[in-house]
Amino acid sequence: MGDRGAAGARPLTDLDNYDVKILRALVRNGRISWRDLADRIGLSLTPTLRRVRKLETQGFIEGxxxxxxxxxxxxxxxxxxxxxxxxxxxxxxxxxEERVTRLTEVxxxxxxxxNADYLIRVVVHDLEHYQKLLSELTRIPNVAHITSSFAxxxxxxxxxxxx
Incomplete structure (x- = not known):
């Protein structure tokens, strides 16, 4: 089919117009009914379901x-x-990486x-909460420097x- 590259990703050239329509519809509304999805892309129900399952199996749809x-x-x-x-x-x-994955704010x-080894996005309640999180980050072994920007x-x- 196509070269998957180092990470095993399949190129978009492996997808036809119906597959792309399915993916677009599911990104917009992951709870769309199978019947509505079939109507939207212009196929009957069985081929639509078959295509969705194939896209899931091939890893285009992760969840x-x-x-x-x-x-x-x-x-x-x-x-x-x-x-x-x-x-x-x-x-x-x-x-x-193991320590950062434990922080629920991340x-x-x-x-x-x-200039940085990692870029982390966090969500906190207030500046006090942020200071506590920052304190936890600075206690992770090998952390040399931290800079922050607020959105x-x-x-x-x-x-x-x-x-």
Whole structure:
């Protein structure tokens, strides 16, 4: 079919127009009924279901999820924290990643290039909550430097990959 690359991803060229229509519809509404999905993409129910199952099996669809109101559930302050480690050994990276995954305030964490080793997005209730979180981050072994930026507003926020 196509070269999957190092990460095993399948190229979009493996998808036809019906597959793309299915993915677009499910990104917009993961709770759409199978009948409505079939009507929307222009196929009957059985081929639509077969295609959805194939997209799931091939890994194009990883799962279905609800979008929660993080302001009501987690807090109103969103911050981006850049973390630089003293060493970038495999062990040091693993320890940091394991500890960060335990912090419930962390909504995403990316290993990055450039001045920081990691970029973390967190949501907290207030500055006091943020200070406590910052204290926890600084206690993680091998953390050398932390800088933070607070989000003023969200300009683009997509529930999934834009198709």
């Amino acid at each position: 279905y999820t609800a979008t929660l109101d993080e302001r009501r559930l987690a807090g109103t302050l969103s911050a981006f924290i850049s973390v630089r480690l003293e060493r970038q050994s495999e062990d040091a990276l693993s320890v940091f 909504t995403s964490c990316f290993q990055t290039t450039g 003023l507003k969200s300009v683009v926020r997509r529930p999934g990959l834009s198709m």
